[in-house]
Amino acid sequence: MSKLNFYLDTDTIMKVNAITFVALMAWMSACSPQQGEGLEEKKQQLAEYKKEFNLLKSKIDKLEAELVSLEDKDPTANLKQVEVLKLAPGTFNHYIEVQGNVKSSKNVSVNPEVSGILIRRHVEEGTYVKKGQVLASIDAEVVRNNIAEMETELELATNLYNRQKNLWDRKIGSEVQYLEAKNRKESLEKKLATLKTQLSKTYVKSPISGTVDEFFVNSGEMVSPSAPVVRVVNLANVEVNAEVSEAYTTSVRQGDSVEVSFPVLGLERKEKIRYIGKFINPQNRTFRIELMLNNKEGFLKPNSMAVVKINDFQKEEAITVPSQLIQKSVNNNQKFLYAVRAEGGKNLVKKLTIETGKSYKGMTLIQSGLLSGDMVITKGFNEVIDGEEVKIVNQQKQDVKITKN
Numbered sequence: 001m002s003k004l005n006f007y008l009d010t011d012t013i014m015k016v017n018a019i020t021f022v023a024l025m026a027w028m029s030a031c032s033p034q035q036g037e038g039l040e041e042k043k044q045q046l047a048e049y050k051k052e053f054n055l056l057k058s059k060i061d062k063l064e065a066e067l068v069s070l071e072d073k074d075p076t077a078n079l080k081q082v083e084v085l086k087l088a089p090g091t092f093n094h095y096i097e098v099q100g101n102v103k104s105s106k107n108v109s110v111n112p113e114v115s116g117i118l119i120r121r122h123v124e125e126g127t128y129v130k131k132g133q134v135l136a137s138i139d140a141e142v143v144r145n146n147i148a149e150m151e152t153e154l155e156l157a158t159n160l161y162n163r164q165k166n167l168w169d170r171k172i173g174s175e176v177q178y179l180e181a182k183n184r185k186e187s188l189e190k191k192l193a194t195l196k197t198q199l200s201k202t203y204v205k206s207p208i209s210g211t212v213d214e215f216f217v218n219s220g221e222m223v224s225p226s227a228p229v230v231r232v233v234n235l236a237n238v239e240v241n242a243e244v245s246e247a248y249t250t251s252v253r254q255g256d257s258v259e260v261s262f263p264v265l266g267l268e269r270k271e272k273i274r275y276i277g278k279f280i281n282p283q284n285r286t287f288r289i290e291l292m293l294n295n296k297e298g299f300l301k302p303n304s305m306a307v308v309k310i311n312d313f314q315k316e317e318a319i320t321v322p323s324q325l326i327q328k329s330v331n332n333n334q335k336f337l338y339a340v341r342a343e344g345g346k347n348l349v350k351k352l353t354i355e356t357g358k359s360y361k362g363m364t365l366i367q368s369g370l371l372s373g374d375m376v377i378t379k380g381f382n383e384v385i386d387g388e389e390v391k392i393v394n395q396q397k398q399d400v401k402i403t404k405n
Contacts, residue, residue, distance in 0.1 A: 083379035083394040084340050085321075089372050090399070092318035092365050093311055094358045096251070100242035100260065100291075100306035104235055106208050107302050109216075109228035112138060113201035118223050125214060129206045135230050136215075138223060140202035147195045154188040161185040210234030233302070238295045240271075242308045243286035251312040252276065252289065259309040260291060265299055313358055319366045321376055323359050338377045338384055339370070340392060349377070351386035 116138035123135055161181040168178040206212075213231045223229055240260055244252055254276050261268040277288035291308070293300065325337045336353045354369030370376070375395065377384065384390060 079391040081393045082377045082390045084375040085378045086397045088398045089317040092315045094313035094360045096310040098242045100240045100308045102304040103239045106234035109231045115224040127212045131209045134203045136204040138202040143199045150192045157185040240291040246285045320363045323364045338381045340375045346389045349384045
């Protein structure tokens with residue numbers, strides 16, 4: 001038999017035996033004599049099967065002996081097996097993640113200016129309206145009657161004033177009569193203007209252009225200035241407000257680019273900080289930041305939750321390792337990890353003391369102690385000691401973008 005150029009352990013040998021035995025039994029079952037055959041035929045068939053079985057067993061024993069011999073010749077057969085990650089420099093980014101809230105400055109609840117009974121809704125919910133458009137009407141029958149009465153009185157007063165003025169212009173009559181007529185006319189004009197202003201206030205008008213989102217009252221119900229009648233929203237543009245710890249006061253600047261995501265909607269965007277608050281909230285020691293987002297599709301609703309990621313630190317050509325590989329010494333609290341370095345044709349374990357920087361998304365920045373090309377142990381690092389020889393069974397090369405988000 002030709003030499004095997006691969007390594008098989010005891011488990012593999014057992015698997016070979018099991019597979020061979022199963023195959024043999026399947027073959028024997030397929031070749032088993034059919035019902036109706038005679039006793040002599042069955043005995044003859046059984047004898048053939050035993051002969052074939054003994055032949056296969058002999059081959060299996062020979063293969064097992066060869067495998068054991070090959071194991072004895074492999075100098076690394078008994079070494080501990082480890083997996084390693086070959087380090088490569090890349091860009092390391094650290095982010096502050098804070099929760100934000102969607103708001104709209106054009107989300108208006110409209111209150112009536114006068115009390116009365118709502119007699120008509122001029123638009124339906126979901127209708128787009130322009131600024132100043134009438135949304136609903138309040139009963140104004142009394143005001144209209146007063147206007148009609150006032151217009152009649154003003155017409156009479158105007159006629160009397162005009163006559164007195166003509167007489168006064170011709171130096172006929174007294175000045176007092178002229179001034180009384182003029183004063184009455186002007187007084188009625190002011191009262192009529194006031195009544196017309198009151199009439200205009202019986203119309204509930206939209207203060208902004210937008211969509212009628214909801215009516216809070218129905219026709220026939222009483223309304224008053226203390227309670228809103230309708231809500232109008234314009235979500236073409238919305239704001240995202242978030243609160244950032246005062247510890248990052250020097251790291252966050254107006255105009256900085258940030259990533260804002262909406263987990264529920266599965267949306268993510270890059271935006272700029274439009275405004276940074278000038279006040280530290282004494283209750284939670286935070287300051288406010290504000291972003292302005294285009295929302296033409298209308299997916300973003302007021303009070304939706306957002307996550308704002310602020311890139312407060314970046315380093316090019318950085319060496320990073322998975323945070324879970326870093327260990328601490330019990331005595332001096334030093335940080336270290338295990339790596340493999342080739343020396344004298346052997347792969348030897350090295351315990352390397354390191355200094356770390358910031359961590360993000362399971363990756364830690366290494367300030368010192370590691371170099372590009374080092375092979376850190378990612379699997380089996382808890383089972384090795386400094387200086388022992390190991391066998392590398394899997395080597396991965398670090399993606400240079402592994403820490404970039």
